[in-house]
Amino acid sequence: MTELPIRIDEEQCTKCTLCVQACPFDAISMEKKQFPYIDLEKCTLCGACVEACKFEAISIKEKAAAKAEDLDAYKDVWVFVEQHEGKINSVTYELLGEGRKLADDLGMDLCAVMLGSGVSDKADELTSRGADKVYLVDKPELEYFQDEPYARVPVKLVEDYKPNIFLCGATTIGRSLVSRVAVAAHVGLTADCTELAIDPETKQLLQTRPAFGGNIMATIISPNARPQMATVRHKVMKEAEPRAGRKGEVLIQEIAQDLLTSRTKRLKFVQEIESTVNIAEADIIVSGGRGLQKPENFSIVRELAEALGAGVGASRAAVDADWIPYSHQVGQTGKTVCPKLYIACGISGQIQHLAGMSSADVIVAINKDPDAPIFKVATYGIVGDLFEIVPMLTNEFRKILGN
Ligand SMILES: Cc1cc2nc3c(=O)[nH]c(=O)nc-3n(C[C@H](O)[C@H](O)[C@H](O)COP(=O)(O)OP(=O)(O)OC[C@H]3O[C@@H](n4cnc5c(N)ncnc54)[C@H](O)[C@@H]3O)c2cc1C
DSSP states (O other), rough: OOSEEEEEEEETOOOOHHHHHHTSSSSSETTTTTTTEEEEETTOOOOOOHHTTOOOEEEEEOOOOOOOOHTOEEEEEEEOOOOEEEEOOOOHHHHHHHHHHHHHHTTEEEEEEEESOOOGGGGGHHHTOOOEEEEEEEEESSSOOOOOHHHHOOOOOHHHEEEEEEEEEEEEHHHHHHHHHHHTTTTOOOEEEEEEOOOOTOOOOOEEEEETTTTTEEEOTTTTTTSSEEOOOSSSSSSOOOOTTOOEEEEEEEOOHHHOOOOOOOOOOOOOOOOOOOOOOOSSEEEEEEGGGGGGHHHHHHHHHHHHHHEEEEEEHHHTSSSSSSSBSTTTTOOOOOOOOOOHHHHHHHHHHHHHHHTSSSSEEESOOOOHHHHHHEEEEEEEEEHHHHHHHHHHHHHHHOO
């Protein structure tokens, strides 16, 4: 008989129902009021009931480390395709670019996993950018992102096809989805990687990410579990270029209807009004920091950004002070950006800010403190008062660019 992953000790259990109340997935019920019953279809083994039980009556079987032959059954490099209303997020192309290298090093296929409604015509775009196979789940229920079905479907595909590596963008959607998939697959997840590589000897995925506030780079491996799962930040890796005529296999997946249900429903989608240019995609960014002194002064940064057709960025200090919404924050806990030109106004350049912008092609820093750390990464440094310099730059750019 197969041993259940979670069990309730009948002798210890007092039928107090604390576990029923604690379960966030509604997976435990009192069977005819006799004894708690766990619905394994709903249970995610999250452990909330184990913690809630005062009588130590519930236990979860720890998953044993996988054997080498089990790991060998896991093939291919998978990339989760993030799309909104049929438009593929460019982080997907970055993952395909990186995934291609990993798949080649392993001698495996690169596969894209796309969920959505009416998106089948997008598969060619993925194969032209390096995918050998596209697992396509095209269902009306997947029209827009919802946590439950969007996590259940990849879990099912992982069970069926056993990928070796599963990559996802470290975006709002990616972070929400992939953590659920990792929990359900009982594997670890390395979030926010900045570098991925294959160890030539062990063939394991080397997942490198900043640790301890960005002061060290840690390389993480998952030797005992598959798939090896990682999220990668937007703009850290180069996009795979499309190659005309490159073809791949499109595998349409039929998914049981019960996996597509959701307890939540989207009422409406509200586009953020504030942000004019999405900084993650912008070629030019003008950013403001605490040196702006008060929220009204962000107008100086916005005017320069407008003159240049740029996006507006901010340091965390400015965001924390409520001068500008979080979507503008650049840095370790904000967005990673890689524009052609980054102008930092009144930003000191702490390591956590640099983590999000130091790969910009040209960095211009305006700061009144000549010892500010931002000058160490700046291509051009202007030491002076931003309230004089930034409006001067705006006027000059307006004259030159004619707007
Ligand atoms: C775990 C963690 C995560 C973090 N994540 C992020 C992140 O994602 N992004 C981020 O930005 N920060 C992040 N931080 C915060 C970071 O450490 C800094 O506190 C923050 O970046 C400082 O913002 P700032 O440069 O605007 O402010 P300050 O460090 O206060 O710098 C203001 C600068 O403005 C200059 N200045 C003042 N007046 C003028 C003037 N009139 N003209 C010209 N220059 C002037 C000053 O000389 C100074 O250099 C994080 C911190 C932690 C601990």
